[in-house]
Amino acid sequence: MIAMVGFVEQGFSQAELAPWGNVTGVRKQGQLLDFETSLQYIKSDGIQILTTERERQRPVYSRNGNRQTVNTNLDSLYFEETLTESGGEKAELSIKLNAHSDTTLIGAYFIVRIPKKYHNEAQFGLTDADQPLNINNLTTAPVKERSASWAKGFEFKSANFKIKVSGKEQDSILVRKDENNGDLLVYFTIRTKAIKRGEVIQKTYKLEADGEVDKSAVVVTLNSSRQGRAFEGLGGNFRLQNPTDPQVIDYSLANLRLAWGRVELPWRLWQPEKDGNPLDAARENRLPAKIIQSMEMAQRLSKMGIPVILSAWSAPDWAIVGTQNLNPVNGVWGNPLNNDVITDIYRSLSRYITYLKDNYGVEVKMFSFNESDLGINIRMTAQEHADFIKGFGSYMNTKGLKTKLLLGDNSDATTSAFITTAMNDAAARPYIGAISFHSWRGWDTETLKKWADAATQLNVPLLVGEGSIDAAAWQYPVIFQEPTYAIEEINLYTRMLAICQPASILQWQLTADYSPLAGGGIFGDNGPLRPTQRFWNLKQLSLTPPNLYAMLVSSNKTEISCAALGDNSKGIYTIHLVNNGADRQMTLKGLPAKAQKFKVYVTNTENNAKESGSKKASNGQLQFKLPVRSYITLISE
Structure with missing residues (x-):
């Protein structure tokens, strides 16, 4: 062949x-x-x-x-x-x-x-x-x-x-x-x-x-006896960067159930001068358009009941050490914060959060600096990260703000050592609302498990703050329409659901940047706006009922990735499966007595989150054929 x-x-x-x-x-x-x-x-x-x-x-x-x-x-x-x-x-x-x-x-x-x-x-x-x-x-x-x-x-x-x-x-x-x-x-x-x-x-x-093609039957075994952390649902990033963003945002919000949203704090525009007061500019209607658009994006999510994470990518010149570094110099990215003006930094950031609350009705759930472990574009050491959590968390408390800090919001799963200093600092813990990492690199089970263990140790939610698989894909965006990219992305999400037990995976992005839609002028594609296979994967994942708990599930074939979510008290269960190989028969074992009937959804090159009928369980088992190279979701009725 x-x-x-x-x-x-x-x-x-x-x-x-x-x-x-x-x-x-x-x-x-x-x-x-x-x-x-x-x-x-x-x-x-x-x-x-x-x-x-x-x-x-x-x-x-x-x-x-x-x-x-x-x-x-x-x-x-x-x-x-x-x-x-x-x-x-x-x-x-x-x-x-x-x-x-x-x-x-x-x-x-x-x-x-x-x-x-x-x-x-x-x-x-x-x-x-x-x-x-x-x-x-x-x-x-x-x-x-x-x-x-x-x-x-x-x-x-x-x-x-x-x-x-x-x-x-x-x-x-x-x-x-x-x-x-x-x-x-x-x-x-x-x-x-x-x-x-x-x-x-x-x-x-x-x-x-x-x-040889392996078409032998696969056995997937569920153990519902223990419930782990809750999965609240799919999330999304909404950092505004392109004129074609609105159509993707509108389509996504209309067609996906979202549990979390992440927006930008354009800090450099909010307070370009240390001694300036952005609240004066706000009262005089002099705020830059991007500030208004970012705040309105947060407001839109908040009105839909979606908790908002506020992240800053870069800082004004007065708040950093050295000249603004947006590209690596000798392999080093970003700039550290200037600790000599740390109180001014706290004041500037808290004013933004307060203004969002008072004028847009947005109670920011979490705050972070984006990928500060790497320096995109604010760089911190582990100790500086811990100190900032303590300092800014305490400052916000004095202002009556309920906003917590994200621990990490790391560039990759591989850099988990960055969060250990804050984890071991008792003074930082009251201000940590969740742990976050981005899924661009570090997909092996051992690496992913470190994040699950960290969330367990601190007893806080774990978030995948940016979900996808190729941080360089913006250079070759045609790849977003390839079935291979789509199946690899949802395969990683399924594995993270099982290994990490996150509260949410926030797609990067639900805007025109890394868009799960095509057409409409996005990346130069002037065809009609349309969902790609990646979008249908997200749609299917978003069908997961809210606040189900992670459960143990295993497959006897490495080509089949699986994750299980359920609530024993409600008798609701969802199984996500990715078949990375040939079509084959599957037996799902270990189903609770309450789980008698499942709706089946399939996404592949031929099916778009298609409901493919119902399957009935018998004696705690369910059997059906897994389609070739497909994402399959079973939701109990």
Whole structure:
């Protein structure tokens, strides 16, 4: 079976191309046969190695039917990759290298990585090679120390996986093992030694992959005996940045049940001068338009009964140390607050919160500085974060404000150490209303569990303050319409529901930025405004009845992610499932006696949060077929 590309029937094969240029595998009947390609530039010293990967370049991704194109660069070497369904049962990857300067190098390579899990009893051979190669004798020696063979490509076969990659002519090919994990690495040489400015090199490779598809039945087991933290429902971010924001906001608020909202405090505009009083500007109707719009956004959410988180991304010049740093300098982002004027800082922020309360009727639930662990764009140490929570929390108390502080609001799940100082400071705890992290990175179970444990320790809610999966996706927004992005995003949300037990996952964003809608001029798409598969995933998640409690649930297949929510006293239960593979039969076990009948909702490339009838349980079990590559929700009636 050869990789086929594009929006094809889910039962066929389909190559998956990441927007930074790496083919990540082939889907056969929905199941991923995973391998990975990449481009690599090894500089002349043999030490500096640049490779295409997530958030390392600034690629441009586009799709035209069954043709996907990525333009990116590794330093002065600019690449255009095009993955195309070439007809019949073949897929083709073309690579064009354009040198923007005279360059000496060890080499520029197209690499195919074959995971170690496939290596048992594997056969490997170079095609039309000038000399044989035994993969059992491979070492992890670096490329610069290896000799190349001349061949057209290679074939790899094991018990349950096959891959063949070939060029149009013989090429210099090197093969080695990854020193970190033992994966097999095949290097197709694009250029070695030197390349002149303006020189263009083109290569074309055919990709073929096949493997066993696991359609065996899956068993999902619910344990409703213990109730964890409550899931209040889906939330959303409403930071206003684009003229096309209003239509997305209107559509989202009209079609989604939201439990939390997060808006911006445009602090730099609120009080640009330390000795100025923004309340004077407000009384004289001199507040900037963005301030008014942000306050009205908070008011709109509040009137709908949605609690509001207020976050500041950047600070006025008088409130920070150094010159405003909106881009990293020597790898360091943002600016620390100026502790010499900390009382003025408290006063400025509290005035905004008070003005929202008195003039817009908004009682701000939580306040945070956005991603201060990283410095987007206010930077804090863990101790400074703890001190600010204590200081500002106490100050707001003296002003009669009920607003609490978010602990964290971190850039990623990986930076949980940032919150430990405040967690261990008894003086900070009274002012912590919830813990928050953003889900851009750190998706392994062990990392996510640290946040669940922190919320348990402090006995406060956990919020995923920004939910999504690719912080660089604004550079290639066409990816938001790809089914692969949609299923990966809801798969992470399902896992976080099960592992983290959050009170809410706040989508980044329910505006035109990272929009779950397409058209209407968003990202240059002038077609009609319309929901994408991502929106229907959010719609389906928002159907979860409010304030159900996390319950233990497990699947005996890694391709099936699952989360369970319920309330034993009310006899209401919701099960979220993501099938990341082929269609298969599922048995759901452990259902309480009260759970007799479930409505079933399905979202995939063919169904939009579609209610697919009801399923009846028998003897605590329910059986039905999971559709291929789908998000499925069961809600008890």
